[in-house]
Amino acid sequence: MQILWVDDHEILCVALSEYVQTHASELSVVPIEVTPVFTLASALEEMSKAPPPDLVFLDLNLDGENRGATTLEHFQAGNPSKVPVVVCTGLTPGNDQEVEILRMCMRDYAARGILLKGGAHKKMFIGLSRILGGELWIPEEVLLRFACSTQAPSASGNEHHLGLTPREWDVGRCIARGLSGKQIAKELNVTEGHVRQVSCVIYDKLRVRNRVEAALRVNAELGGGSGPDKAPS
Incomplete structure (x- = not known):
């Protein structure tokens, strides 16, 4: 072996x-x-x-x-x-x-x-x-x-939207809603450091430069129009 x-x-x-x-x-x-x-x-x-x-x-x-x-x-x-x-x-x-x-x-x-x-x-x-x-x-x-663990299951099931894993898609949807890193961490019951790590992977996979571009891509996938409800900071 x-x-x-x-x-x-x-x-x-x-x-x-x-x-x-x-x-x-x-x-x-x-x-x-x-x-x-x-x-x-x-x-x-x-x-x-x-x-x-x-x-x-x-x-x-x-x-x-x-x-x-x-x-x-x-x-x-x-x-x-x-x-x-x-x-x-x-x-x-x-x-x-x-x-x-x-x-x-x-x-x-x-x-x-x-x-x-x-x-x-x-x-x-x-x-x-x-x-x-x-x-x-x-x-x-x-x-x-x-x-x-009391963490809620992924709402996305086994779907891999935009080539993202279920966890990455969960973070991506939060970004698209305009949530801050701190808010995402609280909602998904993870740390802000974990959110930053996953966000970097998302940017790389989607070939975008920042949160706004990532939010636009995710909202387009969701059929939510041209942009997020509130522009991410």
């Missing part, structure tokens, strides 16, 4: 890669070879090689603008073979914003599982074994937070 491990903490990335290879006989019934890389660009270069890896472990906070769920989105765009991707992250289930990022990874970007860097060593070992055995694995504490 060929594994690609992507993490910008080089020492940790190499250590985890060596750990998996050293304990391969305990973790998997097939031989394992792990390639560590430290940037998203390097990871995408590896994905372009033939044959691609069988499995990818991806940190969510890498170089440049690759932070949170955006990292997985960018990676999946360069993953035409649909190689399974497991999120290996320092995010914690005790933080509402970080739980929502993990939810987005599973719901919107087809993550195959989640490993928590800060979790108990034994649980991470069990998770690795299950994942390498072909299972979808999510730590129990993350599943509990998913189940207990």
Whole structure:
């Protein structure tokens, strides 16, 4: 089994890669070879090689603008073979914003599982074994937070308007209504930082420069006329 491990903490990335290879006989019934890389660009270069890896472990906070769920989105765009991707992250289930990022990874970007860097060593070992055995694995504490979340479901269902994911479309509709970042965060029960992150992805996908242009595009999709009810600031 060929594994690609992507993490910008080089020492940790190499250590985890060596750990998996050293304990391969305990973790998997097939031989394992792990390639560590430290940037998203390097990871995408590896994905372009033939044959691609069988499995990818991806940190969510890498170089440049690759932070949170955006990292997985960018990676999946360069993953035409649909190689399974497991999120290996320092995010914690005790933080509402970080739980929502993990939810987005599973719901919107087809993550195959989640490993928590800060979790108990034994649980991470069990998770690795299950994942390498072909299972979808999510730590129990993350599943509990998913189940207990009071966040309202996306009104857009499974539709992908303008090429946006359901979460991006929710933010886009709020932008089109002229809501501020703070108001959007309150309505969608996320942080302002998360709204800024998703907004940047929306601008890039729609090829617009600002909130006003994004609002115009979304309103046109909604059939709401030439512009938002109130021009976004």
